């Protein structure tokens with residue numbers, strides 16, 4: 208755990224970059240520092256590995272004041288990833304990654320073996336090991352930067368705008384990579400970004416800074432979206448936060464109807480009795496969705512015909528109940544010709560459908576639950592709340 212206790216940083220020219228900061232970064236969690244340019248994010252981060260020294264207050268790492276630690280030794284337990292990667296241009300990828308393990312006494316051979324393992328861990332092909340940094344794309348260089356920071360297996364990782372130098376597609380994939388790495392490694396991560404979407408995606412907790420180094424709100428992402436403490440936070444979090452926070456709400460308890468779900472071998476005469484405006488036709492045997500049929504089309508068909516003889520309308524997309532979020536379910540309903548979201552299980556078999564009314568009820572229930580959580584916590588985040596939500 209990293210603890211800031213009343214930490215202030217005043218630079219020699221009088222600039223107060225961080226003002227009386229109290230912050231707890233729970234062990235094994237990702238805390239994102241986000242805010243406008245110049246609000247003190249980088250200064251706060253660099254005080255953790257003593258690249259910047261506080262003017263007052265103290266920072267504890269697992270209960271020990273970091274001033275009592277030798278800076279070089281402290282930094283060996285703290286991986287550091289920066290936007291410009293900081294890779295050594297004249298060293299190969301594997302030697303870049305192996306730098307710290309060699310410094311700490313590992314043989315060059317073992318350190319290179321470890322470097323290759325780490326390349327795979329960060330999603331790169333081990334054949335890149337012999338290349339030089341300039342022979343890699345920007346996204347690949349960033350991944351090497353992460354691999355290098357992980358090389359000595361530090362419990363703490365500091366990341367300063369680690370993904371901002373790459374295009375949005377690469378950036379999204381680096382963020383996904385970080386999430387899966389973190390699910391496996393459970394490092395204590397402090398990540399700085401100016402991008403609120405990135406903060407919401409990768410943070411267990413988000414610390415949103417005001418200008419001049421004060422935290423406006425510290426909360427799990429869904430709470431930040433649902434209950435911003437003031438207009439500054441609401442403005443920074445941005446438009447459509449109501450929809451965006453549905454990414455954090457599970458569909459596990461969403462009620463599903465099965466009335467309109469009929470197999471392709473259902474006869475037309477039976478289908479007419481369903482009393483539904485739209486029918487979801489499923490594949491015989493597999494139970495997978497084939498598409499929606501407007502019931503009005505049944506009038507023109509012989510009684511003995513089957514639903515499978517009709518070319519159905521597409522379903523847009525389905526959602527996996529319990530795995531996908533309420534946002535995905537809502538999107539599925541919006542795209543469906545029937546205005547109903549098709550829920551499937553992990554094998555793609557239809558479990559039922561959710562109407563707009565059912566979705567609206569679930570959204571209201573989620574809002575009430577989150578208001579309850581926010582008022583119980585009075586805006587204070589707890590480590591136990593953080594992380595592990597549904598797939599957006």
Ligand SMILES: Nc1ncnc2c1ncn2[C@@H]1O[C@H](COP(=O)(O)OP(=O)(O)OP(=O)(O)O)[C@@H](O)[C@H]1O
Pocket residue numbers: 218219220222223224242243244245246247248249250251401
């Ligand atoms: N060495 C320095 N000397 C004087 N002022 C500094 C120094 N480093 C940073 N500052 C100032 O401290 C304030 C906070 O800077 P910091 O880099 O921590 O902000 P930031 O939130 O990370 O900004 P950005 O998103 O633009 O990187 C700014 O006003 C900056 O100009």
